[in-house]
Amino acid sequence: xxxxxxxxxxxxxxxxxxxxxxxxxxxxxxxxxxxxxxxxxxxxxxxxxxxxxxxxxxxxxxxxxxxxxxxxxxxxxxxxxxxxxxxxxxxxxxxxxxxxxx
Numbered sequence: 001x002x003x004x005x006x007x008x009x010x011x012x013x014x015x016x017x018x019x020x021x022x023x024x025x026x027x028x029x030x031x032x033x034x035x036x037x038x039x040x041x042x043x044x045x046x047x048x049x050x051x052x053x054x055x056x057x058x059x060x061x062x063x064x065x066x067x068x069x070x071x072x073x074x075x076x077x078x079x080x081x082x083x084x085x086x087x088x089x090x091x092x093x094x095x096x097x098x099x100x101x102x
Contacts, residue, residue, distance in 0.1 A: 006098040020069040025100065026051065032096040033072055038085040045076040045089050 001009065021029070026049070033047035050056055050071040057067055074090055076082050 001099045003092075003095050003099065006095040010095060010098045016066065016068055018067070018069060021102070025102070026070070028100055029070075029072070029097065029102070032093055032100075036089045036092060038089045040079060040081055040085050043076050043079045043082055043085050045074065045082075045085055047089065047093060048073045048075065 030049050033049050036045065036047050038045045050073055053067070053069045053071055056071050056073075072093060074086050076086050
């Protein structure tokens with residue numbers, strides 16, 4: 001599947017799996033997350049793969065309703081259109097993960 005095809009295949013779900021991904025798949029996710037692109041190169045946007053999801057759950061406390069074994073956390077410095085750039089980078093990651101079947 002190509003990236004363009006993933007646009008039409010992608011679905012928004014509310015019923016998440018609690019299963020951990022395999023080591024091989026985690027390496028692919030890390031590779032995708034380390035090679036993100038974004039629109040404004042003056043920003044420093046990074047995608048961090050959190051393999052131990054319980055750390056996020058602990059930090060967020062009761063406000064955090066979704067529980068997952070892994071998370072991808074995107075960070076950016078503030079700048080021109082930084083929210084749009086984060087959204088652009090996140091959508092690219094989501095489409096790449098869709099291609100992988102995640």
